[in-house]
Amino acid sequence: EVQLKESGPGLVQPSQTLSLTCTVSGFSLTDYSVHWVRQPPGKGLEWMGVMWSGGSTAYNSALKSRLSISRDTSKSQVFLKMNSLQTEDTAIYYCTRVLGFWGQGVMVTVSS
């Protein structure tokens, strides 16, 4: 069974760095890409970036200067790091396998 699960802190202070982990099961990261998508409260979906199965990455240009995605295939984990957080980064963060399978999401609040 394909599963994805996000984990990370629920609260981050402004200007700090967000670190999230997506742990997957039921498939290999070397066979499928994993994307990060976020959703501010009450708003729509925004694509953030992708870890391709081959190990390369691509980012939304609006976030590229602040965003980094990496992985550990031995642990079946994909990592998201985003620095210089602001209140507008408050959102539910999802990892998804090409939109076909989604994690439960993790709510991240940026506040002092």
Added chain:
Amino acid sequence: DVVMTQTPPSLSVAIGQSVSISCKSSQSLVYSDGKTYLHWLLQSPGRSPKRLIYQVSNLGSGVPDRFSGTGSQKDFTLKISRVEAEDLGVYYCAQTTHFPLTFGSGTKLEIK
């Protein structure tokens, strides 16, 4: 970026009725391989998005055949026949043909 324009923004429908949601893209969604990577998602209240339809008209696993997708190039439609109570939520179209991936702004379906 490809802009996905969804209409209407909201719908109120009685159980058993049929509804259609439109999604128009600012560019053709036909990829170089000849396939069209237009998908429909449903986000039920408090839940992660779930993919209903992929590549315009293919039903996702376990999705009832009350859902159907049509369209080509830049103009797409999701139809729900015989709406049931469990269909309420926000419907999104999404394209994965071009980078960055982009989503429509959503159509909120309410049950009368």
